[in-house]
Amino acid sequence: MGRVLAALLVLTRADGRPSEVLCPATGRRERCTAHDVPGAQARAPPAGLETRALPRAFDWNAVEVAWRQRLSLTTTDLNQHIPTYCGSCWAHAAASTLADRLKIQLFRSAAHGALPEASGRSRDIIPSVQALINCGDAGSCYGGDSLAAFAWIHRVGGLPDVTCQQYQARNVYNASSPECASGEALCHTCAIDFATRTSTCAAVRAYTRIGVASFGTVDAEPDIMAEVHARGPVACHINASCLEGADHDSAGVWNYRCAGHNHVIQLAGWGEGADGTRYWIARNSWGTFWADHGWFRVRRDPPFAWSPAEFGCNWAEPFIAEPAAVAVAR
Template sequence: MILRLFSVLSMAVATTAVSRMNEIMVMDGHTVRNDHSSPLPHTYTDSEDLPNAFTWGDVNGVSYLTRSLNQHIPQYCGSCWAHGSLSSLADRIKIARKGKGDEINLSIQYILNCGADVAGSCHGGWHTGVYQLIKDKGYVPYETCQIYTACSAESTEGFCAHVDTTCSAANTCRTCNTFSSMGGACTEIDVFPNATVAEYGEINYDVHAIMSEIYQRGPVAATVNAEPLLGYKGGVYTDTSESQQTNHIVSIVGWGADKSTGDKHWIVRNSWGEYWGEMGYFRIAMGGNVLGIEEAIAWATPGQFTVSNYPCDEDGKNCGKDVHLYVDPSTEKGLTVQRRLRGEAN
């Protein structure tokens, strides 16, 4: 069930009509928007303490940002809400590690597999729902446990109809040791690297609070009306005549200022790949809630995260309870196995 689902948008590209799905919705299992007790940054950060320009992409020559992602491959999936929230959390883990060590990326596919009731699906979701899910479950696996397939339970896009996305141990973390023609098996990994969330919350329509949160603790997830940005070619977006009704979620990583006017703008990472915008980023005027960018901001502080793993064997058998012979999910036998795993009648 869904508590809130905004309307589907429509646009025309050349002569072909294209329906643009709104990727924002709040699931009925998302019952806690704010879960924190620590003082919030805006309560101890004065405006004069905030620099004129700041980005986590360049702090004394060091970038604390994780890599850009593309939510739309290998097929379309409206998972911006998961990308924006998990990318921001991964950035904050990198900040906590002072930029040292290998980059930690979190499994968006796990959120799609296990978060339908709380966080969302390929048909939309909500950023703080992701953080509630992680707190409820107690972890989010690293990306190497579950690579992004752009599928969720209800999606039939591309090859999704043949993909098992049930929330199971195998769809939390697994590995497969060789080709099925060579007797390959896939093993559930029960001991896997993961991260947790300590606290999370929302900020609404408060520029000082947003800036303070970013400056003191790291990037945040934000809603935005993405339709006017579909053809964005660069520069600072300033059009205040466009709707503030939001339909997409992104990450704000900092802000800049025009050298001549002093006007400030947000620096925002999207999840449409580096081929779009300014290498996957865009800039948008600060203040005035342009395109709804300041309407609903989500933040989360990292709890614990794995930096030294339990060493599993290559086939994973010493780290898992169950080993499954690989079955091609597109075959009738594979579909039968999937139905059995879901507890459905054959």
Template structure:
């Protein structure tokens, strides 16, 4: 009897430990591959304009869109795994970077604006075959979908619920995530929900990817036009607590996407126990404000492709966005824009930075 009790007690300990590990994994992101190229994603690069590294020559030692002369141009940081698990890091990285660039461009036009955040859930609802789902996708797939589709609504139209058509997690099996007018933009009364026919939205002019690029090209892109989406080896960041992540023994294959919003050097942190001055990327994750340092951010050493962070960089420039309502066509598929045309902020890079 004692041996049997010992066996069950042992099993209970292992089960409890396993449950704890699962809870830790849920809190800090899955190790599964969340970067996938979907069947209908055909165009990785769609641009004609010269890339910034061909004309931006003088780059500062440090630069941060989250603190540019005391002003942050970044949109809000989110948690992709709430209200339940969803492998949508690719969509968070892609759309937050795009929204940042709209925010940057709007400041060049007028000094004060209400922040624009783009609907990640709409891309999950309607872009599955091109962009991806809660079980993986790609930033360039999200950009191709938005450009091909013609618009993406703002997040007040369709807030994030962490579900897609192939999700079985949590309440997702009971949620309608089909691509419809109701799942493009809606509002609800106590009795029912109705689709909204006119709503603010944004579109994409160009997008592309830097593969295995040098540091200068990546920095020039960020400096001239705004944050970028970057692929990384996700498990490398799971237990990050702070400081400059420099473990070059981690695998270089990429399973997760983040945003790079700037760069700096450890000379700015004199109290850190660093053996030598290091340059680093300033990275925004999508695992919530309780993760990392500075409420959801981390620093990754620059120049050695740590965790694959310099191997695949995606970017997009906005085409136009509306700050007022626009007219949506049948099922929300077409939207005739009435809004502000994008002016590439890099044209003012010498004057304003």
């Protein structure tokens, strides 16, 4: 195992932080581009939405829904590193992006009187990160890529939610495992034999899935902002070394002094401080005890700015697939 870890975790700086970004199509410790992933689209600004029409501040954590009323349309925060360290930021950013976009879709449907009547639809729907690690081909606890994750979900017809497969922070199976072919590594449940006090588990065949209708990249800052504003958060690349210290101003906006990328986070908005400081609003997957309840604000302007356009962001359009409409992913 030590040799495997040494071979797979390429260090990005002297303190030994491993890169959690790996493009499976190329084997590079860099993000996948639209050219690397079949079916990926390079997103242009949403039709009819010009850059100048974007607000100076926007945050999916506090969307204005009525006069002086704001509502959070983001879902639960996650921690990729429990019960043990796992380099699955790529999967967590992808899962949170799908979950948030589903919540936004459902809110908009309700606002137009078209909320689906299926039970449970008003609650948050959280895709299973562990199922993605178990049977997907986009990565593992040694790193991966969110664009490749969206592509796999699109190809197989959908990903189960977290009630099918709880997060374990480890590589339990791989795509060629019999448990993936049977479906047990995707969605399962367990029963108890009270006489012997033993538990047995089996695959669940019929379950609701989170599908991906389309997916791709968005690489220019105005396009990234337009995408976030129109459709919801996106998964973006960053250097985690600049997320470990306390290098921020008096208003809590982080300075960014790093080069390269080794981590994936979720971008959910932007803002501007009273002193004119512009910043991005982003979510990490290190738990709510980290930074501002798992979220952080990072400077947009030089000299110490993070630019999501430098290494690009990934988006996906999710939908709900009912059990009768899908088959076991293979």
